[in-house]
Amino acid sequence: MAVCRSTTAISLSRNPNFSTTNPKPSLSFLSPPSLKLPSILPSFKPLTSQSPPDQRLSIPRATAADSATPTTTSTTFFHGHCYVVGDNIDTDQIIPAEYLTLVPSKPDEYEKLGSYALIGLPATYKTRFIEANQTKTKYSIVIGGENFGCGSSREHAPVALGAAGVAAVVAESYARIFFRNSVATGEIYPLESEVRICEECKTGDLITIELMESKLINHTSGKEYKLKPIGDAGPVIEAGGIFAYARKTGMIPSHAP
Amino acid sequence: MASSTISPYSTSFITEKKGLGWSAFSSPSPSPFPIPKCKKSISKTIVSVMSPQQSERRPATTGSVKTALTMTEKIFARASKKPQLIPGENVWVNVDILMTHDVCGPGSIGIFKKEFGQDAKVWDREKVVIIPDHYIFTKDERANRNVDILRDFCNEQDIKYFYDIKDLGNFKANPDYKGVCHVALAQEGHCRPGEVLLGTDSHTCTAGAFGQFATGIGNTDAGFVLGTGKLLLKVPPTLRFVMDGEMPDYLQAKDLILQIIGEISVAGATYKSMEFVGSTVESLTMEERMTLCNMVVEAGGKNGVVPADSTTFKYLEDKTTLPYEPVYSDAQARFLSEYRFDISKLEPLVAKPHSPDNRALARECKDVKIDRVYIGSCTGGKTEDFMAVAKVFLASGKKVKVPTFLVPATQKVWMDVYTLPVPGSGGKTCAQIFEEAGCDTPASPSCGACLGGPKDTHARMNEPLVCVSTTNRNFPGRMGHKEGQIYLASPYTAAASALTGFVTDPREFLQ
Numbered sequence: 022m023a024v025c026r027s028t029t030a031i032s033l034s035r036n037p038n039f040s041t042t043n044p045k046p047s048l049s050f051l052s053p054p055s056l057k058l059p060s061i062l063p064s065f066k067p068l069t070s071q072s073p074p075d076q077r078l079s080i081p082r083a084t085a086a087d088s089a090t091p092t093t094t095s096t097t098f099f100h101g102h103c104y105v106v107g108d109n110i111d112t113d114q115i116i117p118a119e120y121l122t123l124v125p126s127k128p129d130e131y132e133k134l135g136s137y138a139l140i141g142l143p144a145t146y147k148t149r150f151i152e153a154n155q156t157k158t159k160y161s162i163v164i165g166g167e168n169f170g171c172g173s174s175r176e177h178a179p180v181a182l183g184a185a186g187v188a189a190v191v192a193e194s195y196a197r198i199f200f201r202n203s204v205a206t207g208e209i210y211p212l213e214s215e216v217r218i219c220e221e222c223k224t225g226d227l228i229t230i231e232l233m234e235s236k237l238i239n240h241t242s243g244k245e246y247k248l249k250p251i252g253d254a255g256p257v258i259e260a261g262g263i264f265a266y267a268r269k270t271g272m273i274p275s276h277a278p
Numbered sequence: 279m280a281s282s283t284i285s286p287y288s289t290s291f292i293t294e295k296k297g298l299g300w301s302a303f304s305s306p307s308p309s310p311f312p313i314p315k316c317k318k319s320i321s322k323t324i325v326s327v328m329s330p331q332q333s334e335r336r337p338a339t340t341g342s343v344k345t346a347l348t349m350t351e352k353i354f355a356r357a358s359k360k361p362q363l364i365p366g367e368n369v370w371v372n373v374d375i376l377m378t379h380d381v382c383g384p385g386s387i388g389i390f391k392k393e394f395g396q397d398a399k400v401w402d403r404e405k406v407v408i409i410p411d412h413y414i415f416t417k418d419e420r421a422n423r424n425v426d427i428l429r430d431f432c433n434e435q436d437i438k439y440f441y442d443i444k445d446l447g448n449f450k451a452n453p454d455y456k457g458v459c460h461v462a463l464a465q466e467g468h469c470r471p472g473e474v475l476l477g478t479d480s481h482t483c484t485a486g487a488f489g490q491f492a493t494g495i496g497n498t499d500a501g502f503v504l505g506t507g508k509l510l511l512k513v514p515p516t517l518r519f520v521m522d523g524e525m526p527d528y529l530q531a532k533d534l535i536l537q538i539i540g541e542i543s544v545a546g547a548t549y550k551s552m553e554f555v556g557s558t559v560e561s562l563t564m565e566e567r568m569t570l571c572n573m574v575v576e577a578g579g580k581n582g583v584v585p586a587d588s589t590t591f592k593y594l595e596d597k598t599t600l601p602y603e604p605v606y607s608d609a610q611a612r613f614l615s616e617y618r619f620d621i622s623k624l625e626p627l628v629a630k631p632h633s634p635d636n637r638a639l640a641r642e643c644k645d646v647k648i649d650r651v652y653i654g655s656c657t658g659g660k661t662e663d664f665m666a667v668a669k670v671f672l673a674s675g676k677k678v679k680v681p682t683f684l685v686p687a688t689q690k691v692w693m694d695v696y697t698l699p700v701p702g703s704g705g706k707t708c709a710q711i712f713e714e715a716g717c718d719t720p721a722s723p724s725c726g727a728c729l730g731g732p733k734d735t736h737a738r739m740n741e742p743l744v745c746v747s748t749t750n751r752n753f754p755g756r757m758g759h760k761e762g763q764i765y766l767a768s769p770y771t772a773a774a775s776a777l778t779g780f781v782t783d784p785r786e787f788l789q
Contacts, residue, residue, distance in 0.1 A: 093760045109544055109633060120731045122420035126389055143760055174496055198494055264502070
């Protein structure tokens with residue numbers, strides 16, 4: 022289970038956009054919001070640099086917490102340092118096939134999967150996502166370009182990121198199965214940026230994501246970016262995946278038999 | 279890939295018709311291409327736009343709204359028991375077949391047990407097909423354990439179709455063992471027109487060749503299907519690819535799909551269905567149609583479909599006794615876009631490292647020196663793929679200049695390689711021709727080195743080599759080493775390249 026789940030303190034009933042009494046929750050989480058407007062997707066430019074300077078930073082795990090004043094709008098946010106990648110980051114780069122013998126539903130192997138997250142990135146990425154002999158990343162937010170998570174249907178990919186300590190990925194667009202697996206497992210928030218930010222952020226930048234306001238703030242550069250709303254996928258990820266969500270909302274019995 | 283090198287042939291044979299869709303999908307755009315394109319595949323000069331031919335939807339005279347549907351929409355309508363639906367709608371679909379394998383099966387089973395209970399039973403023991411195929415001939419203990427987990431589950435659940443392997447030393451001692459799941463599904467009669475087939479593997483889309491809906495899902499979704507036999511799916515809009523013209527005898531379906539992926543990019547069909555029609559498609563064998571549909575996921579596609587016809591029915595004759603009912607796109611069905619190709623003008627293609635849409639003509643890469651050739655996988659390891667390789671070797675009469683690895687997809691393919699006579703060879707089998715050409719001995723059937731796998735996987739790229747491969751992906755590290763370079767190609771092009779040690783257009787040997 023991803024840390025982001027347990028640290029997400031916001032409760033469903035406090036979310037004004039969501040009611041637990043709704044007998045037929047909408048499930049349009051099956052695709053990211055961008056599908057509705059394919060023509061507005063920006064065409065992309067070549068990535069000029071994929072090797073940001075190495076930065077030694079002591080970075081805490083991303084945290085997601087609810088607002089101090091629960092009576093107002095919830096403001097779930099993530100705060101941490103980012104790791105920046107380019108376009109078409111495929112599942113072989115996220116978790117190479119030699120590690121697929123690890124079964125995500127076994128807790129010890131889940132942890133191990135996390136330690137290999139993004140190990141398939143080419144050597145042009147000078148900064149390691151996970152330091153040697155570490156099992157967790159110090160980057161709780163991954164920023165990417167177009168078509169993040171393309172390739173195989175391996176659920177190991179979002180699981181590895183979540184197990185490594187990633188709370189959210191922010192990319193311009195996602196491959197279908199990766200997006201769905203991210204939501205179904207509740208491992209990570211697959212967020213979409215409105216503009217191409219992977220060329221404006223550098224690995225190690227300090228980032229805050231304000232989920233309810235669909236906003237990303239880069240404290241290092243001082244810039245602020247709009248994200249596409251996570252929509253109905255949000256409550257599913259927050260609950261911890263489709264089974265947990267379906268139980269919470271009464272779609273299936275509340276406890277496993 | 280420089281667009282200028284593509285445009286000379288592209289201009290003449292591709293047209294795209296757009297604007298046939300619903301308002302939500304066909305917002306006016308100044309660009310003739312509605313699809314975001316990858317930088318690697320730009321070919322700006324190729325498109326001519328045709329005006330929409332189809333009329334607006336209107337209520338039928340009975341008063342009820344009658345909407346024309348695409349094939350994929352019809353399959354969704356039937357599987358969800360809804361008379362009408364539209365793309366974008368989420369519907370609960372009844373699943374006809376759920377397939378899983380040794381890489382994702384144990385995790386799916388884990389989720390099924392956790393969520394439905396240790397004593398829970400799968401929804402239908404005859405609709406779950408379990409095919410160990412990925413990491414079989416390895417000493418990796420965890421990989422071996424994963425096959426054991428599948429076996430225990432199948433015994434406990436009395437799963438009817440489990441293609442087990444116990445004797446790893448000799449695959450032929452395992453009569454039940456098949457090999458690569460997508461090829462085995464077809465050979466064992468699990469692919470049927472009009473049905474819904476889900477699998478925990480992205481290349482599950484291969485089965486769309488049979489005119490059914492087939493797509494890849496994750497472990498969590500598969501765990502849900504195991505318990506309920508249903509899944510909530512979004513109805514995809516359809517892109518239609520019309521391929522006409524006589525296919526030259528140096529081309530294969532692999533060239534067609536590489537052409538399409540190069541055209542629309544690795545994300546060009548994300549969330550969409552890809553329907554293949556036209557006289558060229560009609561002329562393709564079932565195995566070639568499978569190659570076509572196999573790689574739709576490399577364009578981001580949710581599924582690919584070829585309308586079932588007499589070729590399909592003939593293939594199925596001795597493979598299934600279950601009744602099936604094919605469906606077809608209505609004449610007035612709405613397509614998001616339509617692409618037209620004149621295949622008679624196409625040339626043999628490759629996808630250069632490190633993306634399946636990094637298209638180039640094979641002849642443009644003739645100076646690329648290669649270290650090895652790999653023939654195998656769900657994409658290029660079928661019987662006809664090996665026959666094609668043998669045909670090139672036979673035509674040349676030469677020996678290969680680089681190590682050439684042969685991994686038949688299934689036990690049936692392996693048997694064919696050793697028993698079927700190659701036309702025009704005077705009765706020689708593929709295996710004999712391969713031996714005379716100096717190839718590596720055909721290996722035990724499995725997914726092999728297509729996806730790297732454990733370090734001891736046969737033909738895995740453990741060094742930074744250059745490989746021409748009949749497989750489906752050339753991402754960094756895909757076949758093992760991160761600095762390895764993979765050129766995706768048809769079996770013809772791969773065989774020609776093996777004979778020269780460079781990427782080679784097969785016309786050098788076939789004409």
